[in-house]
Amino acid sequence: MADPIRTLRETLTESLPYCSGTLPVKPRDLILYYGIGANLGRMDLSPSAKTCQPATFGRNDQDVLDETYRKAGKLDSDAFMIGLDAGHAGLVETVRTSLFPGREETRTIEAQLYKLNVYGKDAFFKSHKDTPRASNMFGSLVIVFPTPHQGGELILRHEYKAYTFDSSKLLSLPDMSSSVAFVAFFSDIDHEVLPVTSGHRVTITYNLYFAPPGTVVQQLSMPPNGLNLLQPASANALEVTQALKDLLDDENVLPKGGTLGFGLRHQYPLPKTVSEEDPNPLIELEQWLKGSDAALFAACWELDLNPVLRLVYYDDEPYDGAFANQHGVLTDSVVSVGDTEGCGPLERAMRAYTGGVNVVFDMLGEEDPERWEHYELRYSGLYVHEGGEPRMVSMVTKTTSWNPIKSAYIAYGNEHTIGLMYAYVCLLVGVGPKERRTRVMSDPEEWKPKKDKNRYW
Ligand SMILES: O=C(O)CCC(=O)C(=O)O
Numbered sequence: 475m476a477d478p479i480r481t482l483r484e485t486l487t488e489s490l491p492y493c494s495g496t497l498p499v500k501p502r503d504l505i506l507y508y509g510i511g512a513n514l515g516r517m518d519l520s521p522s523a524k525t526c527q528p529a530t531f532g533r534n535d536q537d538v539l540d541e542t543y544r545k546a547g548k549l550d551s552d553a554f555m556i557g558l559d560a561g562h563a564g565l566v567e568t569v570r571t572s573l574f575p576g577r578e579e580t581r582t583i584e585a586q587l588y589k590l591n592v593y594g595k596d597a598f599f600k601s602h603k604d605t606p607r608a609s610n611m612f613g614s615l616v617i618v619f620p621t622p623h624q625g626g627e628l629i630l631r632h633e634y635k636a637y638t639f640d641s642s643k644l645l646s647l648p649d650m651s652s653s654v655a656f657v658a659f660f661s662d663i664d665h666e667v668l669p670v671t672s673g674h675r676v677t678i679t680y681n682l683y684f685a686p687p688g689t690v691v692q693q694l695s696m697p698p699n700g701l702n703l704l705q706p707a708s709a710n711a712l713e714v715t716q717a718l719k720d721l722l723d724d725e726n727v728l729p730k731g732g733t734l735g736f737g738l739r740h741q742y743p744l745p746k747t748v749s750e751e752d753p754n755p756l757i758e759l760e761q762w763l764k765g766s767d768a769a770l771f772a773a774c775w776e777l778d779l780n781p782v783l784r785l786v787y788y789d790d791e792p793y794d795g796a797f798a799n800q801h802g803v804l805t806d807s808v809v810s811v812g813d814t815e816g817c818g819p820l821e822r823a824m825r826a827y828t829g830g831v832n833v834v835f836d837m838l839g840e841e842d843p844e845r846w847e848h849y850e851l852r853y854s855g856l857y858v859h860e861g862g863e864p865r866m867v868s869m870v871t872k873t874t875s876w877n878p879i880k881s882a883y884i885a886y887g888n889e890h891t892i893g894l895m896y897a898y899v900c901l902l903v904g905v906g907p908k909e910r911r912t913r914v915m916s917d918p919e920e921w922k923p924k925k926d927k928n929r930y931w
């Protein structure tokens with residue numbers, strides 16, 4: 475039998491060289507204007523449209539040079555305009571967070587519309603890599619419109635693995651008539667379009683670039699409405715739910731119950747300082763989770779578990795002559811460090827904050843203490859609540875990093891500045907013993923040290 479811990483871990487941390495999904499769009503997003511010489515036209519790319527067939531400009535296109543290589547017609551970006559804009563639709567942001575989870579995701583990217591491809595019956599595009607247009611180009615985004623078609627699967631190949639993006643199948647599912655399908659992949663991926671067997675497959679492609687340093691883009695945005703991210707699987711709530719369910723069904727996993735911990739894959743901008751009256755940003759964040767993190771949160775709810783989000787701070791400054799980063803503080807809100815002289819920053823944070831919990835982290839299913847050390851997951855000695863028993867957290871996925879305390883007190887003395895910091899967040903969820911795994915814990919306050927031994931929290 476497959477190891478359910480490994481399966482869940484791998485599902486959540488899977489990193490693929492591409493992402494794909496579907497997105498509902500507005501009717502005007504599917505309107506295409508084009509001009510080839512004197513041949514100007516307007517076309518509706520929705521499946522029910524009875525306007526002229528896309529093949530008309532596919533045939534007239536002078537650019538089709540080598541019919542053995544590609545039989546599709548193409549238009550360069552100066553020969554057409556389409557209602558849909560990948561940036562406005564939220565697809566560029568979706569691609570960014572899907573392709574660059576964890577530490578790398580703060581990179582800003584830009585998408586430039588490149589061309590439009592039309593594939594009639596028997597049209598194909600042989601295997602190739604997209605020619606980089608600049609040194610900062612890292613990938614391509616392909617959007618497939620819902621014009622009825624069959625065949626035309628896009629095959630991606632990378633490191634002896636092949637992945638199929640079957641847009642005709644995706645777009646022929648119920649309720650997909652006003653959706654587009656999209657796939658984005660890194661430039662080193664070989665890809666080909668198999669022959670279209672009927673209808674017309676219409677795509678636009680964007681070149682993806684890393685933005686020059688200093689470029690400001692809005693990153694704090696909700697996933698677009700109705701987005702269905704299929705790949706990576708970690709972002710697919712159904713798949714994550716199944717993997718989590720299999721883990722809970724296994725009697726050998728935490729037979730007496732316990733706390734599962736997950737280091738979230740993405741970083742999130744949180745305010746550096748929070749006052750008493752402000753809503754807790756970690757509660758707000760539940761609505762803003764991205765990709766696999768959102769899928770995991772949804773999976774917990776689906777299985778009647780009650781997940782909570784927590785920050786882990788660690789001490790990144792030498793303290794008493796030694797680095798104290800074996801110690802951390804787990805908090806249920808952003809720590810605002812007060813003016814406390816004469817002790818280490820971690821201690822300062824602890825004095826200023828009373829919602830911390832004494833925890834010991836352990837990697838679920840791995841008993842060798844040396845390996846805990848290796849994972850730097852054995853944080854202990856957090857005596858915020860004096861005498862509180864350290865709580866074991868069985869980590870399924872380690873966090874990509876911990877929050878340095880320094881980031882918390884940078885804002886000190888400058889109260890009028892609204893500072894945001896990228897924070898590393900953990901998801902914790904209490905699970906019951908093997909007879910009864912789920913229990914709904916409605917009050918996040920419960921995640922505080924408790925003397926009661928019968929509590930899983
Ligand atoms: O139309 C597609 O699906 C892919 C097109 C492509 O690979 C390209 O234009 O380079």
Ligand SMILES: [Fe+2]
Pocket residue numbers: 602603604614665
């Ligand atoms: Fe290509």
